[in-house]
Amino acid sequence: MPDVLVLVDHDGEHVHKSTYELLAVARWLGDPAAVVVGSPGTAARLKDPLARHGATCVYSAESAEADEFLVTPAVDALELAVREASPAAVLVSATTDGKEVAGRLAARLDAGLLIDAVDLDSSGEVTQIVFGGSCTVRSQVTHGFPVIAVRPGSVEPEEHPVEAAERELALPPVDPAASARITARRLALAGDRPELTEASVVVSGGRGVAGADGFKVVEELADALGGAVGASRAAVDAGYYPHRFQVGQTGASVSPQLYIALGISGAIQHLAGMQTSKTIVAVNKDPEAPILALADYGVVGDLFAVAPQLAEEVTARRLGS
Template sequence: MADVLVVVDHVEGLVRKPSLELLTVARRLGSPVAVVLGAGASETVSVLAGHGAERVLVSEAGEFSDFLVVPRVDALEAAVGRVSAVAVLLVSSGENKEVAARLALRLGSGVITDAVDVEVGEGGPVVVQSAFAASFTTRSRVSRGVPVITVKPNSAAVEAVEAAGVVEDLPVEFSEGARGVRVVSRSARAVSGRPELTEAAVVVSGGRGLGSGEGFALVEALADALGGAVGASRAAVDAGWYPHAHQVGQTGKSVSPQLYVASGISGAIQHRAGMQTSKTIVVVNKDPEAPIFELADYGVVGDLHTVLPQLTEEINKRKG
C-alpha cells in the first residue's frame, strides 16, 4: 500500500485535533506516515499510533523552533525522499500553506489548498474545494509529481484506529536558507477557556448588528453554552468591538465548523469567504433581505438581543 505523509501540528508533544483528522483522510488514500518535527515530537507517538499512523518519522532538531518555515520544508523534502508517498497532507493554516507551496516547488509538483475533502481517484487523490461563497464545489487533481494538499480543520472525523506506529529517526540536512529568519521572542496567548477558532466544532460570530462591543457578551454566552468559539465580522473588529484574532473572513481566519451561528452579520462576500464551508449555518438577523440568509440552513428573522438570550437560556436548561 502506498504511503501518505501527514504533517503533524503539535505543541510540545500535544497533538492538535486537525492533525488527527488528517490521519482519517490519509487512510482512505493509503498507509499513513506521520511526520513530527520539533521539541516533544517523540511524545506524540502513542497518540498517532492510536489514530492510524503506521510509521512516525521524528526529528527534534532545534532549528524547527528557532527559525521559521524553511527548516520544516527541508525536513518534508527529506521525508518525501524516504517514502513512496502518493500525497503530502497538512492542516490548512497560514504557515502550513507557505510550507506546502515551497515544498511543491522543490518537488516539481502541484499544491492545492483549503480542501474540504480528499477522495480516491484513478490518477491520484481528488481534492474537493468550495468556491465563491459555497456556490460551487470543485474537484481537482495534481497532474505532476507528489500532490501537496492542505486540508481545512473539521473536514473529517477523528477515528481511533490502532496501528503499528513504528518510530523512525528522520535525518535532515538543513539548507542555507533555513536560518534566514530567526524567532526572537514568543508570548503566550491569553487563555479564554474556549476552543481555538479555526479548530472549533461550533463557532458563534457577531457583527455590526450587535450595536456595540458590549453586545458580544450575548455572543460569548451562547458560545459558552454550546462549547464553541467566538468569531467576529470585519465591521465589528474595525469598530474595535472585538480583537482582530477573532475575525472570520477573507482578511481574517477561515473556519469550517459543524455549526456556525451568524448573529447581526449582513453577509458581505468578505465574511462569507471565511465561513462558507461550515456544515450547518444558522443566521439571526432582523433584516430578512440580508445576503447571509442565502447561505443559511436555518434562519431567524428577529432582534438578536432578544433571540440570543432566549436561545442560550433554552440550551442551558436542556443541558442541566
C-alpha cells in the same frame, strides 16, 4: 500501500485536532505517516496519540533550532520525508502556516498543489473551495505527487489504533539569511473555550453586535453551547474583538458542525471562511442580508433578544438532562 505524509500540528505537548482529521483523510489514499517537527523529545511525546489515530510511521524531525524559525524547518522535514518515502501525497492543514509550507514544498519538488480542500476520494480527486468561496471545483494533480492543504473541520477524526514505526530525519541547519526567525513569543489568554479552527460549534458576531460590550451576548451563547467565539472582519476592524478570532478569507477558515452568525450581513469575504460549516444559523434584523440565503436556519430579529433566549434554553436543557 504507499505512504501518505501528514504534517503534524502541535503545541509541543499535544496534537491538534486538525492533524487527526488529516490522518483520517490519509487512510483513504494509503498508509498514514506522521511528520513531527520540533525540539528534541517532541516526537516521543506525540507518538502514542498519533498511532492511536492511524499513523503507521512517525518521522521525527527534531533540532534545537526547529522552533526558532517560521515554516522553513517544516518544509525541510517534509522534503526529506518525501525523498525517503516517495509518498502518494502530502497532507497539511490549510492554516496560514500550512498553506505556506504546502506552496514552498510543491515549488521545491515540482509537485502539484491543491489548496483549501474540503473533501477527496480514493482516486486523489479533490473538492476545493476557490475564488474566495464563490466556487466549488473538483481537481486532480496530473504532474508529480499532490501536496494538499485540507481545511480544518472538513472531516471527522476517528481512532484507528496501529503500531507506529519510528524513523529519524536529520534536519539541515537553517540559513538565517533566507528564513524568518522567531524573536519573541507572547502567550494569548485562551480561557476555557476550544480553539476556533478546531471547535465543533462556533458563534460569531459582526457589525450588528454594535460594540465590544455587545460581544458578551456572543460569548454567553458560545459558552452555553460549549463552542468557540468568532468575529467578522467588520467587527475586528471596528475594534470590537481581537483579530485572532476573525473568520473569513483573511482570517480563519472554519467548518464546524454548527455555525451561528449574529449580526453578520454575509459579505463574500466572511462566507469564504465558514460556508462549509455543516449547519449554519443566522440572526439578522435585515431580511435581505446575504447570509440568510446561505443559512440552513435564519431568524429575522434583534440578536440581543434572540441570542439570550437561545442561551437560556440551551442551558436549561443541559441542566435538565
